[in-house]
Amino acid sequence: MNIESAAVNILKRGVDLDTKKRYTEALVCYQEGLQILVDKIKAERDDSTRSYLRKKVEEYMNRAETIKTLVIKQKEAGLFHEQVHIENDSTGHSYKTLFGRFLDDDVSFVVVEDPYIRSFHQCQNFLRLCELLVRSCTKLRHIELLTSKDNKTEKDQKSWLDNLASDLNKYRVQLIVKYSETLHDRQIILSSGWIIKIGRGLDFYKAPDNKFCLGMYDLDLRQCHETTVDIVHSKNIKQSYG
Incomplete structure (x- = not known):
């Protein structure tokens, strides 16, 4: 399994947990998968691949930030x-x-x-x-x-x-x-x-x-x-x- 597919598997797991509203678990997966992709970008020489990976990183990072905000709001309201x-x-x-x-x-x-x-x-x-x-x-x-x-x-x-x-x-x-x-x-x-x-x-x-x-x-x-x-x-x- 290459680095990218390892990240994809972790991120897919994150999406599955996200869908089930198991947000704190999803966050852990998103963070792990994103770290792998960021490391991959640093080592990648092909511009189109780097561009694709950056887009994916941005996409999952935005979702992770949305979840973080949601968890904080639920905690503050005593609804988590x-x-x-x-x-x-x-x-x-x-x-x-x-x-x-x-x-x-x-x-x-x-x-x-x-x-x-x-x-x-x-x-x-x-x-x-x-x-x-x-x-x-x-x-x-x-x-x-x-x-x-x-x-x-x-x-x-x-x-x-x-x-x-x-x-x-x-x-x-x-x-x-x-x-x-x-x-x-x-x-x-x-x-x-x-x-x-x-x-x-x-x-x-x-x-x-x-x-x-x-x-x-x-x-x-x-x-x-x-x-x-x-x-x-x-x-x-x-x-x-x-």
């Missing part, structure tokens, strides 16, 4: 809503793929509300999320987990989360764990205002067939249970949680 439907047995839905685009220097704290961070694999899912947060959010200072206890795993749960808290301290990130017996909502709240609501919480991945199969560690290759992810934005996060 993006939905991703994860089909049963589908792959390509790691935490990074689903909402990594919102994890940046604007995030200083994260609140995770999920009643099922109790068993070993559920606590590992939370660990994976913490790894992603630490790598992506350079100004992250604390993570708050609101979950529930289970009589069978309570002692282990505390040990696992204590170990994680100790390790996060090395990165100057504090882990605050709170428990609720009535918690039902499942959502990830970012200090930047983004709220990611996953129907099944963090635990929507199917168990791998064995410990030596693809998807054991790379969650983009892991099959999923059916669930829906809703992404909204609130301007009042810092007042409510900060």
Whole structure:
């Protein structure tokens, strides 16, 4: 595959997401595709090809700017809503793929509300999320987990989360764990205002067939249970949680 067709594939994906009103995902594709085309223009010697590529860059750049403006307006009005439907047995839905685009220097704290961070694999899912947060959010200072206890795993749960808290301290990130017996909502709240609501919480991945199969560690290759992810934005996060 040559450089230009690689860009075309990414931009086509952007158009598809754009059509489905998954605007923030479309923006990521447009930006990636545009960067490839801009690099191609710099190396291209044929004037007609350069002219054609410049026209395409301008076309997609205008659309990207339109989407950016639309997203800003929807956020300001409290109307932003993006939905991703994860089909049963589908792959390509790691935490990074689903909402990594919102994890940046604007995030200083994260609140995770999920009643099922109790068993070993559920606590590992939370660990994976913490790894992603630490790598992506350079100004992250604390993570708050609101979950529930289970009589069978309570002692282990505390040990696992204590170990994680100790390790996060090395990165100057504090882990605050709170428990609720009535918690039902499942959502990830970012200090930047983004709220990611996953129907099944963090635990929507199917168990791998064995410990030596693809998807054991790379969650983009892991099959999923059916669930829906809703992404909204609130301007009042810092007042409510900060």
